[in-house]
Amino acid sequence: xxxxxxxxxxAQRAGVSIASVSRVLNGLPTREDTVRxxxxxxxxxxxxxxxxxxxxxxxRTDQIAFAMADxxxxxxxxxxxxxxxxxxxxxxxxxxxxxxxxxxxxxxxxRGLRERYVDGLIISPLRGVTEEHVExxxxxxxxxxxxxxxxxxxxxxxxxDNVRTDSRTGVRLALEHLHAIGRRRIxxxxxxxxxxxxxxxxxxxxxALEALGLPYDEDLVExxxxxxxxxxxxxRALLSRVPGVDALMCANDLIALxxxxxxREQGRDVPGDxxxxxxxxxxxASVTWPTLTSVSLGSAERGRAAAGLLLxxxxxxxxxxxxxxxxxxxxxxxSTTLPGTSPGGAR
Amino acid sequence: xxxxxxxxxxAQRAGVSIASVSRVLNGLPTREDTVRxxxxxxxxxxxxxxxxxxxxxxxRTDQIAFAMADxxxxxxxxxxxxxxxxxxxxxxxxxxxxxxxxxxxxxxxxRGLRERYVDGLIISPLRGVTEEHVExxxxxxxxxxxxxxxxxxxxxxxxxDNVRTDSRTGVRLALEHLHAIGRRRIxxxxxxxxxxxxxxxxxxxxxALEALGLPYDEDLVExxxxxxxxxxxxxRALLSRVPGVDALMCANDLIALxxxxxxREQGRDVPGDxxxxxxxxxxxASVTWPTLTSVSLGSAERGRAAAGLLLxxxxxxxxxxxxxxxxxxxxxxxSTTLPGTSPGGAR
DNA sequence: CGGCGATCTGTAAACGTTTACGGCCGGATG
DNA sequence: CATCCGGCCGTAAACGTTTACAGATCGCCG
Numbered sequence: 001x002x003x004x005x006x007x008x009x010x011a012q013r014a015g016v017s018i019a020s021v022s023r024v025l026n027g028l029p030t031r032e033d034t035v036r037x038x039x040x041x042x043x044x045x046x047x048x049x050x051x052x053x054x055x056x057x058x059x060r061t062d063q064i065a066f067a068m069a070d071x072x073x074x075x076x077x078x079x080x081x082x083x084x085x086x087x088x089x090x091x092x093x094x095x096x097x098x099x100x101x102x103x104x105x106x107x108x109x110x111r112g113l114r115e116r117y118v119d120g121l122i123i124s125p126l127r128g129v130t131e132e133h134v135e136x137x138x139x140x141x142x143x144x145x146x147x148x149x150x151x152x153x154x155x156x157x158x159x160x161d162n163v164r165t166d167s168r169t170g171v172r173l174a175l176e177h178l179h180a181i182g183r184r185r186i187x188x189x190x191x192x193x194x195x196x197x198x199x200x201x202x203x204x205x206x207x208a209l210e211a212l213g214l215p216y217d218e219d220l221v222e223x224x225x226x227x228x229x230x231x232x233x234x235x236r237a238l239l240s241r242v243p244g245v246d247a248l249m250c251a252n253d254l255i256a257l258x259x260x261x262x263x264r265e266q267g268r269d270v271p272g273d274x275x276x277x278x279x280x281x282x283x284x285a286s287v288t289w290p291t292l293t294s295v296s297l298g299s300a301e302r303g304r305a306a307a308g309l310l311l312x313x314x315x316x317x318x319x320x321x322x323x324x325x326x327x328x329x330x331x332x333x334x335s336t337t338l339p340g341t342s343p344g345g346a347r
Numbered sequence: 348x349x350x351x352x353x354x355x356x357x358a359q360r361a362g363v364s365i366a367s368v369s370r371v372l373n374g375l376p377t378r379e380d381t382v383r384x385x386x387x388x389x390x391x392x393x394x395x396x397x398x399x400x401x402x403x404x405x406x407r408t409d410q411i412a413f414a415m416a417d418x419x420x421x422x423x424x425x426x427x428x429x430x431x432x433x434x435x436x437x438x439x440x441x442x443x444x445x446x447x448x449x450x451x452x453x454x455x456x457x458r459g460l461r462e463r464y465v466d467g468l469i470i471s472p473l474r475g476v477t478e479e480h481v482e483x484x485x486x487x488x489x490x491x492x493x494x495x496x497x498x499x500x501x502x503x504x505x506x507x508d509n510v511r512t513d514s515r516t517g518v519r520l521a522l523e524h525l526h527a528i529g530r531r532r533i534x535x536x537x538x539x540x541x542x543x544x545x546x547x548x549x550x551x552x553x554x555a556l557e558a559l560g561l562p563y564d565e566d567l568v569e570x571x572x573x574x575x576x577x578x579x580x581x582x583r584a585l586l587s588r589v590p591g592v593d594a595l596m597c598a599n600d601l602i603a604l605x606x607x608x609x610x611r612e613q614g615r616d617v618p619g620d621x622x623x624x625x626x627x628x629x630x631x632a633s634v635t636w637p638t639l640t641s642v643s644l645g646s647a648e649r650g651r652a653a654a655g656l657l658l659x660x661x662x663x664x665x666x667x668x669x670x671x672x673x674x675x676x677x678x679x680x681x682s683t684t685l686p687g688t689s690p691g692g693a694r
Numbered sequence: 695c696g697g698c699g700a701t702c703t704g705t706a707a708a709c710g711t712t713t714a715c716g717g718c719c720g721g722a723t724g
Numbered sequence: 725c726a727t728c729c730g731g732c733c734g735t736a737a738a739c740g741t742t743t744a745c746a747g748a749t750c751g752c753c754g
Contacts, residue, residue: 016734019712052403055739088445093464094442096441353742370743400741
């Protein structure tokens with residue numbers, strides 16, 4: 001394999017030193033004549049700088065990593081979709097780490113920061129930020145943005161920013177809406193309680209009920225996984241235990257899909273008999289029938305905010321940690337509104 | 348910012364040379380005693396090797412890039428989802444390039460290979476492989492896998508493999524199915540003709556009709572974009588021009604979504620009045636109502652095959668180009684089968 | 695006890711850049 | 725004409741590894 005040209009090759013051909021070549025290529029002030037000779041040689045040789053050598057010298061790789069649980073999850077896809085163009089615009093490449101939600105993998109990525117193969121990291125730890133995460137972040141000495149919640153007491157020097165959403169408010173919005181359309185027996189299909197979203201949504205459900213003056217009833221709560229089939233199982237269990245349920249609050253859109261499957265299978269009308277609300281407001285929500293009312297936790301906004309914070313730190317140097325909070329909102333669709341309203345909604 | 352420890356730091360602390368440190372860390376035969384001293388020092392200092400320096404010396408980055416039109420497209424998500432774990436397993440990191448389908452961006456990525464920031468590339472060019480693509484691939488001198496079609500006459504030394512699917516057969520399967528359930532006026536909602544899939548599917552539609560003994564009728568064809576709203580527009584146009592259409596073949600699932608929107612809006616029963624078939628068999632297909640019969644072009648398989656070919660080349664050195672062909676199949680769901688059949692389908 | 699071979703270790707070069715520093719040359723100034 | 729200053733340029737070091745090569749050390753044998 002013929003090795004490509006280097007600045008040394010160019011220097012020889014142009015009859016100058018490698019320093020001059022480098023200066024010309026980097027646009028530093030140089031005599032007109034030298035510039036021409038170097039440019040000519042570089043063109044003829046089809047020179048392309050070696051990014052690895054440059055990185056070694058410059059101590060920066062122009063690469064940023066994004067680590068999340070599962071690239072198949074529409075929430076993360078939405079984030080990547082926002083992050084990628086922002087990074088590209090700023091001259092960074094994007095690396096993807098799908099951690100399967102394994103804490104071990106997350107820690108691996110964080111520790112890997114010390115290998116210096118990226119200049120920064122955006123990470124969304126599924127089960128929250130443990131002490132080990134914190135240690136790794138501090139040791140990394142490379143900026144990190146955590147999407148999700150972060151302990152109050154981060155050590156001083158940690159180069160970390162935080163983007164979070166307020167799923168409590170999100171759940172509250174949904175329950176208020178259900179209450180407003182007359183629902184009183186509102187079931188809750190949640191994900192695992194040892195995940196951050198799961199725990200937060202469980203608490204939020206309870207609080208929101210209370211605020212509405214509705215009783216909390218354990219029988220109305222079912223815990224499963226954040227997947228469609230798990231959602232179906234949970235819905236089936238809940239419906240057979242409490243047939244009179246008139247609404248289902250689902251901790252994520254996939255769970256809601258499973259619930260819709262079961263309701264259809266059992267011939268219950270949505271939203272006539274049972275109203276359904278999902279969470280995350282993914283692309284899927286506008287595709288189901290009926291279309292799915294869903295709490296938007298602003299995935300796109302969170303992605304943008306994370307990229308923004310990271311780039312700011314990389315470009316403007318150290319500053320104290322910041323927190324960006326994205327406000328949830330409720331997108332009302334067919335699964336909670338009686339026919340007559342247009343289902344619509346473009347992609 | 349305190350600089351991290353390097354092998355020099357370790358060498359000093361352990362009282363040996365950097366060569367010994369490197370040998371120990373790479374597991375080369377070394378005296379027991381030296382090994383212990385080095386390991387100890389490395390542990391105490393929390394040493395982590397600098398991957399950039401290593402890459403410069405080794406001439407490999409352990410990184411692989413995947414370039415596709417849009418990370419928001421479920422087809423590519425499915426591919427990434429398969430590619431990522433295979434690469435990780437083999438010790439490679441994954442970089443993502445979303446090119447927006449701009450040929451300029453695709454070429455940028457290909458040319459970027461010469462910067463040597465990745466060891467190989469998987470690319471899925473939306474508008475086909477032009478002469479410029481070929482040039483860049485040859486110049487790259489790094490292995491490339493093209494997902495999609497590749498010219499017959501690639502130059503000798505090109506380090507390129509190819510993964511393709513057979514959308515002709517895919518379209519044929521769909522039309523045969525529609526014919527079998529008695530449909531005779533089968534409309535076709537296509538994407539842009541200057542994209543590879545668009546052109547191939549247009550030809551395939553024509554051929555398949557012929558094979559079935561059905562006439563080709565221009566009025567039954569509508570060309571738009573590969574998006575939902577564009578699909579809706581196209582469906583609306585087609586339905587008003589030819590009200591008697593009894594089936595719609597859609598060049599992609601998103602287009603099919605748009606068609607379903609319009610059919611519902613016009614009160615036409617699916618599949619009673621109009622049967623609908625999508626293409627790509629994305630996650631969306633099992634979510635719609637009715638669920639969507641769709642031609643699976645094996646996105647997951649294509650992703651796996653591409654990763655496999657690339658890794659093989661990286662691990663086993665040069666060999667002649669290979670082509671992997673993934674066979675399409677038809678997933679029959681509610682949009683072409685009369686009620687009674689279970690819609691079902693887990694995620 | 696000298697010499698030989700086998701092991702292990704250290705020196706130094708290399709990967710391809712960027713950049714501090716000092717040298718050289720030209721012109722302007724006293 | 726000597727001096728100084730400024731603009732360009734080349735030499736060399738640095739980034740942190742890996743590895744070829746040669747030197748050192750040791751045991752063993754003759």
